[in-house]
Amino acid sequence: MMMLGPLGFAAPWVLAAGIGLPVLWFLLRAVPPRAREVVFPGTQLLFGLADPTPVTQRTPWWLLALRLGAVAAAILALAGPVWRPGPQIGGSGPLLVMIDAGWAAAPGWQETQARAAQAVEQAQAQGRPVALWLADGQGGRGDGPFFAEAGTAEAALRAAAPQPWETRYPVDPARFLSGAPKRLDTLWLADGAEHVHRPALLAALAARGSVMVVPPSRILRALSLTGGAQPALTLSASAPGDLPAILAMGPDPQGVPRQLARLTPPPPTAGPGGVTATLPIDLPPELRNRVTRFVLEGEASAGAVVLADDRVRRRKVALVGDARATEGQALLSPLHYLREALAPSADLVEGSLADVLPAAPDVIALVDAAPGAQAEALAQWVAEGGTLIRFAGPRMAAMQDLGADPLLPVRLRPGGRAAGGALSWGAPRGIAPFAGDGLFAGLSIPAEVMVRAQLLPEPDPDLPARTLAQLTDGTPLVTRAAMGEGQLVLVHSSANAEWSNLALTGLFIQMLDRLVQSARVDDRAETEATAAAGAPHWQPQLVLDGLGRPQPPGDLAPVPAAAFAEGPSPVAPAGLYAAGERRAALNAGGPVTPATWPGAVVESSGAAPGTALGGWLLALAALALAADALGSAIIAGSRRPRRGAA
Amino acid sequence: MPELLLAAERLAAAVDPGAHGLRRAGSGDEFWQYRPATEGDPAQAIDWRRSARSDAAFVRERERQTPQAAAIWVAGGPGMDWTGDPARPTKADRARLIGLALGLILLRGGERVAIGAADARAGRMQAETLARDLLAAGPADLPPPGTLRPQRRLVLIGDFLGDPAPVERLVHEAAGIAAGGALLQVLDPIEEAFPFSGAVRFRQPGGDAHQTRNAGALRDRYLARLEARRGQLSRMAEAAGWHFGTHDTAAPPAQALLWLAKALAP
Secondary structure, rough: OEEEEOOEOOHHHHHHHHHHHHHHHHHHHHOOOOEEEEOOOHHHHOOOOOOOOOOOOOOOHHHHHHHHHHHHHHHHHHHHHHEEEOOOOOOOEEEEEEEEHHHEEEEEHHHHHHHHHHHHHHHHHHHOOOEEEEEEEEOOOOOOOOOHHHHHHHHHHHHHOOOOOOOOOOOOOOOOOOOOOOOOOEEOOOOOOOOOOOOHHHHHHHHHHOOEEOOOOOOOOEEEEEEOOOOOEEEEOOOOOOOOOOEEEEEOOOEEEEEEEEEEEOEEEOOOOOEEEEEEEEOOOHHHHHHEEEEEEEOOOHHHHEEEOOHHHHHHHEEEEEEHHOOOHHHHHHHHHHHHHHOOOOEEEOHHHHHHHOOOOOEEEEEOOOHHHHHHHHHHHHHOOOOEEEEEEEHHHHOOHHHHHHOOOEEEEEOOOEEOOOOOOOOEEEEEHHHHHHOOOOOOOOOOOOOOOOEEOOOOOOHHHHEEEEEEOOOOEEEEEEEOOOOEEEEEOOOOOOOEEEHHHHHHHHHOOOOOOOOOOOOOHHHHOOOOOOOEEEEEEEEOOOOOOEOOOOOOOOHHHHHHOOOOOOOOOEEEEEOOOOEEEOOOOOOOOOOOOOEEOOOOOOOOOOOOOOOHHHHHHHHHHHHHHHHHHHHHHHHOOOOOOO | OHHHHHHHHHHHHOOOOOOOOOOEEOOOOOEEEEEEEOOOHHHHHEEEHHHOOOOOEEEEEEEEEOOOEEEEEOOOOHHOOOOOOOOOOOOHHHHHHHHHHHHHHHOOOOOOEEEEEOOOOOOOOHHHHHHHHHHHHOOOOOOOOOOOOOOEEEEEEEEEOOOOHHHHHHHHHHHHHOOOOOEEEEEEEEHHHOOOOOOEEEOOOOOOEEOOOOOHHHHHHHHHHHHHHHHHHHHHHHHHHOEEEEEEEOOOHHHHHHHHHHHHOO
């Protein structure tokens, strides 16, 4: 690049064409404008008249200047002028262009690509070998950088894209640089966040030569989800500043995806390095259950998207029991335990069946009671996708037509059984470990849980398939059956401490949470297919690309639970996964810690990569040519004589 | 044709040549006045019906009329069908309008009028014939032979930019048989001002072209030639007892019409 003051030329040899301008001047001067033709009856009086001064009519000087200006502008434009070109990378040896390619680089990816392309172009002009390394943690390019002609790096650069996981650096810098030249300069296009293994890599590169770091020009922002009873969105930013709004996206009642809500984050608090703001998700349950993802407005990166999974959905649970039993002693009421267990994580509705059915709950817990007159409406509600959880109890055991009740997953024997009482033979039973692929997989069973009484089903070939939890003697504790689009669940013991002490333990809350969250899982049919033996695998349903756009998973392999637990990675990109009936999202965003660069030259963010003037000059040349055509038309093109003084 | 006739009637109504009517007693058809008989009046001149109403004898006099004939010719060459500005009528349109209006004025004065060599007739009915003949006239600059007759005046309307020799011959011939007349040169303002400059290729309508590199420098000489042509026509008309006038299409046609009517008055 040739420099003329603040003006640099990418192709200075084109300027030599400027020598031709004076020749053009002479040529243009010699060509007169075309005579315009005029119909004029007085021509007869003109015959025989000779021009008084037989000098060739010259092109007007301003037209000439316009044409020369257009040609000069075109020559200048082709010479690739750049106003205040970006800083030159020092050194003359091999150049390593290191690009952070995690989700954090996505918002400024265009600039990053342009800056890298500029560096590669500069290196090409200087004849330096160039290696491009994308720090996206994907193998396949060997252990270390490969130095070659700049053209190879350019092609790789064009194909590069940010990835939906965190930037990943080589674990072992020595091994990474084993094949590289002893001296090399580095241009590091950083995403601005701190990542593991970065200090070691920076030290190793600084030991080989100069390191120039280009930080992103914009503030890095990320969105993450904190689960729990009240899920909250956490907005992290690498520097203080205005926080963008959070948009809740999802299908509207017609099924058309659109923005459902716009959440304004609270004022941020300064944390270690950056700032964070926490916003509890406080939406009406009908709206909240429809949300499929939360996105940061104006941030195109996978880290600014939180996909909604079972954690976000807040179920509406209706509790229906016998009102008489709740009078007086609260601790004896089964509804009390359910209320305490579900209140933090679900919206509760209480009343009789006739009262709660019009509220369209997701789950109805029917405690120790029969549907009675509402049986038909309840059956229809289940068939349309509701989840009915029934708890056994003394009143249910005393029902005469228990075996004929259609709203039970299994056919029950009337009477039930008691174990461990004064008149029984056996001791109270514990709960058998849960099946590894079942709904309750992974829950730990406290040793003190004992079941003293339960309702027993009739023997049935389907019984094992319908059993979700069983006692140590193999009799079912929780059974379930599908009915229409919904499901019927029966807990064969009571919801209070009368038949078992299950309701007094934390396991009761966890089991209820699982049961409630399994409500309305759309593709329940896949459950049996994907639940493989042994450790569960997470089946990707939808993945994000680096820019936060949802994509179909393609042929992505199911992710083992161990890899899934480690967060987004090349084998498990950010996205929505399903295992059995549970749906969980891997979200890329997390806390953002700004990176520091000891021992490296940091390019100031204000240093623009230079303003290329070529396009403007070409436009100017085109404009001048258009004006020239207009001027020529004014001089010669018009056939109409000018209005004269008559 | 109706448009032309209507415009010409409006124009003719607006123009009153004034001195045309011979308001005195003479030999004519129209009643003029009764006057007391004097010595020398023949007896058959006495109007007995009028005289019987009083004691004196009265003579019935008629208005003196000098019916004359006139022929009008509007040049129809391609150069006439041109205007320098769409807002102005073409020279041919203006010339026809003036010609027809003149014919209407002459008809009003009781004269016989014709276009070209046609038979001159008087009366209101002749107006439509005039308009039809004017529009149907051929593209000739000069009237067909036979137009020139003794005691018949001839009005030539045209631009007279072509060869002046045929016009001169015609005027000489007319002078020879004592036929009076008038020449009206109708020009566009562009032709009178020559507002051109730069490289221009002048093309005559339906004719040759003249190319120049500097039209501005030709202006003075063009205007001089035009002046010379007018002088020549004027001298020629004067020598033959004719009248020569000019008109440009930007001016109101009434001026030229008034001039023509006065020039034709006896």
